[in-house]
Amino acid sequence: xxxxxxxxxxxxxxxxxxxxxxxxxxxxxxxxxxxxxxxxxxxxxxxxxxxxxxxxxxxxxxxxxxxxxxxxxxxxxxxxxxxxxxxxxxxxxxxxxxxxxxxxxxxxxxxxxxxxxxxxxxxxxxxxxxxxxxxxxxxxxxxxxxxxxxxxxxxxxxxxxxxxxxxxxxxxxxxxxxxxxxxxxxxx
Amino acid sequence: xxxxxxxxxxxxxxxxxxxxxxxxxxxxxxxxxxxxxxxxxxxxxxxxxxxxxxxxxxxxxxxxxxxxxxxxxxxxxxxxxxxxxxxxxxxxxxxxxxxxxxxxxxxxxxxxxxxxxxxxxxxxxxxxxxxxxxxxxxxxxxxxxxxxxxxxxxxxxxxxxxxxxxxxxxxxxxxxxxxxxxxxxxxxxxxxxxxxxxxxxxxxxxxxxxxxxxxxxxxxxxxxxxxxxxxxxxxxxxxxxxxxxxxxxxxxxxxxxxxxxxxxxxxxxxxxxxxxxxxxxxxxxxxxxxxxxxxxxxxxxxxxxxxxxxxxxxxxxxxxxxxxxxxxxxxxxxxxxxxxxxxxxxxxxxxxxx
Numbered sequence: 001x002x003x004x005x006x007x008x009x010x011x012x013x014x015x016x017x018x019x020x021x022x023x024x025x026x027x028x029x030x031x032x033x034x035x036x037x038x039x040x041x042x043x044x045x046x047x048x049x050x051x052x053x054x055x056x057x058x059x060x061x062x063x064x065x066x067x068x069x070x071x072x073x074x075x076x077x078x079x080x081x082x083x084x085x086x087x088x089x090x091x092x093x094x095x096x097x098x099x100x101x102x103x104x105x106x107x108x109x110x111x112x113x114x115x116x117x118x119x120x121x122x123x124x125x126x127x128x129x130x131x132x133x134x135x136x137x138x139x140x141x142x143x144x145x146x147x148x149x150x151x152x153x154x155x156x157x158x159x160x161x162x163x164x165x166x167x168x169x170x171x172x173x174x175x176x177x178x179x180x181x182x183x184x185x186x187x188x
Numbered sequence: 189x190x191x192x193x194x195x196x197x198x199x200x201x202x203x204x205x206x207x208x209x210x211x212x213x214x215x216x217x218x219x220x221x222x223x224x225x226x227x228x229x230x231x232x233x234x235x236x237x238x239x240x241x242x243x244x245x246x247x248x249x250x251x252x253x254x255x256x257x258x259x260x261x262x263x264x265x266x267x268x269x270x271x272x273x274x275x276x277x278x279x280x281x282x283x284x285x286x287x288x289x290x291x292x293x294x295x296x297x298x299x300x301x302x303x304x305x306x307x308x309x310x311x312x313x314x315x316x317x318x319x320x321x322x323x324x325x326x327x328x329x330x331x332x333x334x335x336x337x338x339x340x341x342x343x344x345x346x347x348x349x350x351x352x353x354x355x356x357x358x359x360x361x362x363x364x365x366x367x368x369x370x371x372x373x374x375x376x377x378x379x380x381x382x383x384x385x386x387x388x389x390x391x392x393x394x395x396x397x398x399x400x401x402x403x404x405x406x407x408x409x410x411x412x413x414x415x416x417x418x419x420x421x422x423x424x425x426x427x428x429x430x431x432x433x434x435x436x437x438x439x440x441x442x443x444x445x446x447x448x449x450x451x452x453x454x455x456x457x458x459x460x461x462x463x464x465x466x467x468x469x470x471x472x473x474x475x476x477x478x479x480x481x482x483x484x485x486x487x488x489x490x491x492x493x494x495x496x497x498x499x500x501x502x503x504x505x506x507x508x509x510x511x512x513x514x515x516x517x518x519x520x521x522x523x524x525x526x527x528x529x530x531x532x533x534x535x536x537x538x539x540x541x542x
Binding site for chain 1: 236263264265277278295
């Protein structure tokens, strides 16, 4: 038998540890900014909530607006429908200063709204919300056949695509011919 | 009959009446659309137009002459930039994404921009060469000639974990002819069959080159000598054998080349057997960790007996778990033993540490 044993043994339970209490952050007065969509309805949003949007955060970071100046100069997002902007603002307010959860079940279920929301969120560069939205769009077709996916996502078949392309070319040709004829008429 | 379809198709109000009828029946939109297409043909109305009118009627808006041209243009997936479509496809798993390949050319291009790497594919043999398979955690069972071949021909196709299940495999059947070559390079193979011979048959089709881990589920026979001779076992780094009966203690030396292994040992154990186990394992140069489930045929093993036999200093009183560190002679490495009492067996977890 070997005599080189140098074993050390233990059977002690692990001791509980306590985390030190974190120091309270000093309170800073919150600043607000104003945004509106296509419907011109103005939303008042805190800078903290707007931090979710990389686009808006970049716009406001160097402005140093007073409350009056901010109110007088709302950020216009004419390419976003009013109800969609409202959804975005609500989401930013709900998740202000909080770590975003792995799932968000409060997104719209109707595809029309969801597609609009994806485009708006992509434009406003809200990374976490975009991830949720894309996941939600992907979930719409979970377990579906290619035919069902085509219907749900409103994707044309290759034949429909080709027909639409031909039609567009035909229309463009007709329009070009019409413009040439009109120009020739004007010249006369 | 043909004339009636044409009659309906050529009158917008008649078509909308058909939709209204479906709404009244409270059928789902896809089912209603199917009935509608069966009656008047698919070319009468696109699905999303049908869906629009169905929803309007369902909400009580019954104006057949409603002018949709003033509605905001409805966004479609194809209106999105490609990077967004790709981001959506990224949220799907490999199996779901494979369905996108048949949707249309543009979407197929997006789907093809992801490598078809499957985390796991479970393949079951029934009788002769009838195959069924499942992807990842998806419970849907697939079968059909040529489908696996088609899948394996996708550029970049890979399976990380191949689960092979055999239910009464014909001994003459040549599995390597059935399964496409690109399936046979997994990192992990997990085999469940009735006999060890069937398990070896399935294991032998897997290319030993990439194979790192083998897991075997309980089989009838306990003679593993042929299994230990396979090239796949000799080149593997991790092996797990969920044997019901358990191996004889002398079998341990077969596992000397592995980084990790999990096995069950059973038989009559004397105190010196545990010392011998410790000495044998301390010679395994490549070992990182292993797990031995030890069952004594005669009496239930006591954790104290096992711990003392490997040189642990055991405190008085009842024990549930004990840790012991053993310095390997003429080496700067140690073996850390964690011995747990698990009812009828003793669980010995060993980690080699520097």
